[in-house]
Amino acid sequence: GAVVSQHPSWVICKSGTSVKIECRSLDFQATTMFWYRQFPKQSLMLMATSNEGSKATYEQGVEKDKFLINHASLTLSTLTVTSAHPEDSSFYICSAREGSFGRLGAGAFFGQGTRLTVV
Amino acid sequence: QKEVEQNSGPLSVPEGAIASLNCTYSDRGSQSFFWYRQYSGKSPELIMSIYSNGDKEDGRFTAQLNKASQYVSLLIRDSQPSDSATYLCASGGYQKVTFGTGTKLQVIP
Numbered sequence: 001g002a003v004v005s006q007h008p009s010w011v012i013c014k015s016g017t018s019v020k021i022e023c024r025s026l027d028f029q030a031t032t033m034f035w036y037r038q039f040p041k042q043s044l045m046l047m048a049t050s051n052e053g054s055k056a057t058y059e060q061g062v063e064k065d066k067f068l069i070n071h072a073s074l075t076l077s078t079l080t081v082t083s084a085h086p087e088d089s090s091f092y093i094c095s096a097r098e099g100s101f102g103r104l105g106a107g108a109f110f111g112q113g114t115r116l117t118v119v
Numbered sequence: 120q121k122e123v124e125q126n127s128g129p130l131s132v133p134e135g136a137i138a139s140l141n142c143t144y145s146d147r148g149s150q151s152f153f154w155y156r157q158y159s160g161k162s163p164e165l166i167m168s169i170y171s172n173g174d175k176e177d178g179r180f181t182a183q184l185n186k187a188s189q190y191v192s193l194l195i196r197d198s199q200p201s202d203s204a205t206y207l208c209a210s211g212g213y214q215k216v217t218f219g220t221g222t223k224l225q226v227i228p
Contacts, residue, residue: 006162043207043218043219043220044163049215093163107155107165107168107211108153108216109165110155110163110164111162112161113161113162
């Protein structure tokens with residue numbers, strides 16, 4: 001399957017600082033990437049849909065000024081958690097689908113995830 | 120109503136048995152369907168995709184799709200303890216992929 005690489009795999013930061021997470025599609029172009037958050041023993045929660053060259057679409061309840069998303073190229077999307085607080089500690093996962101608007105039958109492939117701990 | 124619904128489980132099956140995981144979806148416009156496996160602390164891994172009515176087999180896994188009933192299932196034959204994980208069902212259109220909350224499977228040795 002297609003490869004999506006996410007970096008870093010884990011990060012610890014101080015409260016009030018910002019953290020940037022990168023998501024790269026290594027062997028395909030992804031017009032659309034998705035950012036999820038997952039708390040322990042809970043299901044994936046879609047935070048936003050990242051569209052190359054345009055503004056991200058945020059899900060209801062997700063603060064767009066706190067979770068900045070940039071999708072500057074067809075292979076890279078970044079999520080920046082600004083002014084992080086302990087309640088932002090979670091597992092953040094990106095995913096991407098092949099092709100423009102997603103080829104039918106093409107599943108979304110996930111990055112390895114980033115475990116963020118805010119102290 | 121959730122777009123993709125799954126029983127959260129846990130579903131416990133003995134080693135060697137068939138595990139049957141079920142999923143229903145509400146959007147009739149969904150074009151394709153996926154099953155993901157997620158081990159604790161890891162990100163989901165795509166294991167099956169299906170977009171035509173009927174069965175699709177890949178090794179020990181069989182995905183079944185019934186668009187009229189808006190129903191998707193995953194059968195795991197000869198279940199192994201290493202199959203113990205949470206299985207996520209997802210439906211996809213041209214852009215968005217919608218996930219269910221997952222069913223936890225426990226394979227008892």
